[in-house]
Amino acid sequence: MKYMNFKNVVIFILSLTTVWIVVVFFCYKGYLTNIEVGQIQLDDRPYFTTQDSVVFDTGADFSFIPSNNIGSPIFLFLSSVYDGDGNNKILPMYFTQYFEVNDKVKIKNFTYISGFKNNKFKAIIGMNVLSKLNMLFHSTQNTLDIKSFDFKPQIPSSATILQYKDRISPKVTLRLDNVVIDDILIDTGFDGDLAIDEHYIEKLKSNHSCDSMIRTNHTLFDTQTVKNITFSELHINERLYKNIHVVQLKKRRLLGSKFLKRFDKVFWDSKNLTVYMWNENDEY
Numbered sequence: 001m002k003y004m005n006f007k008n009v010v011i012f013i014l015s016l017t018t019v020w021i022v023v024v025f026f027c028y029k030g031y032l033t034n035i036e037v038g039q040i041q042l043d044d045r046p047y048f049t050t051q052d053s054v055v056f057d058t059g060a061d062f063s064f065i066p067s068n069n070i071g072s073p074i075f076l077f078l079s080s081v082y083d084g085d086g087n088n089k090i091l092p093m094y095f096t097q098y099f100e101v102n103d104k105v106k107i108k109n110f111t112y113i114s115g116f117k118n119n120k121f122k123a124i125i126g127m128n129v130l131s132k133l134n135m136l137f138h139s140t141q142n143t144l145d146i147k148s149f150d151f152k153p154q155i156p157s158s159a160t161i162l163q164y165k166d167r168i169s170p171k172v173t174l175r176l177d178n179v180v181i182d183d184i185l186i187d188t189g190f191d192g193d194l195a196i197d198e199h200y201i202e203k204l205k206s207n208h209s210c211d212s213m214i215r216t217n218h219t220l221f222d223t224q225t226v227k228n229i230t231f232s233e234l235h236i237n238e239r240l241y242k243n244i245h246v247v248q249l250k251k252r253r254l255l256g257s258k259f260l261k262r263f264d265k266v267f268w269d270s271k272n273l274t275v276y277m278w279n280e281n282d283e284y
Contacts, residue, residue: 035108048144056188091114096110160278265277
């Protein structure tokens with residue numbers, strides 16, 4: 001009898017554990033995530049940030065909410081988190097049923113990382129959420145339209161097009177003059193035009209006049225001092241751009257929001273893993 005009772009307890013615990021693992025898996029993968037669409041007014045900061053300091057960050061795999069003060073979060077597990085400079089922390093991951101960006105845009109049933117202090121933002125909405133919606137940025141109004149997965153605007157034939165393969169990590173290949181660079185992450189949470197390593201910067205400097213200065217770069221957990229090089233002009237994918245700001249980084253290659261905001265409109269097509277950028281006077 002005691003053996004049977006023990007066996008039943010073990011079966012119950014294993015069944016409960018299995019159910020919990022399945023629930024955590026569904027939450028982690030975002031199968032339950034849903035977004036109510038609408039328009040968001042951005043502030044004047046160079047990256048994609050609301051007036052309440054909610055950052056829409058395509059360079060972040062996951063979402064981050066430092067305060068963890070949103071409804072009734074459910075703890076899932078501890079996760080090892082690295083920032084852009086390689087700093088590492090073990091932080092708790094939670095699941096929440098509701099987060100309000102504004103009175104129209106609401107995110108439901110998604111996971112986020114918390115457990116750290118940061119006064120610079122209220123939340124970072126990362127690709128675990130952004131990969132499930134489409135976005136249309138209007139530079140003149142400084143607005144971000146959150147659209148359904150099937151939405152697609154009229155796009156001019158002359159639009160600049162970037163395609164990526166990984167739904168969570170949107171990396172592209174760019175040609176800077178005659179230098180081809182792979183694995184450049186499109187990062188709307190980075191305020192520069194580009195970030196590449198010294199090897200490629202030296203190649204570009206040999207053909208261009210440029211100015212250098214030291215600036216502070218903010219990562220998730222810290223700040224770092226980096227070199228910022230301004231090229232008077234630079235061909236990117238065979239188009240000429242003026243005053244391109246390039247940050248020298250060792251560990252990451254980035255295409256930032258400053259470059260995206262050079263265009264009147266940017267359409268992020270998560271469904272087809274494509275980013276379109278164009279100006280109002282481009283031909284349709």
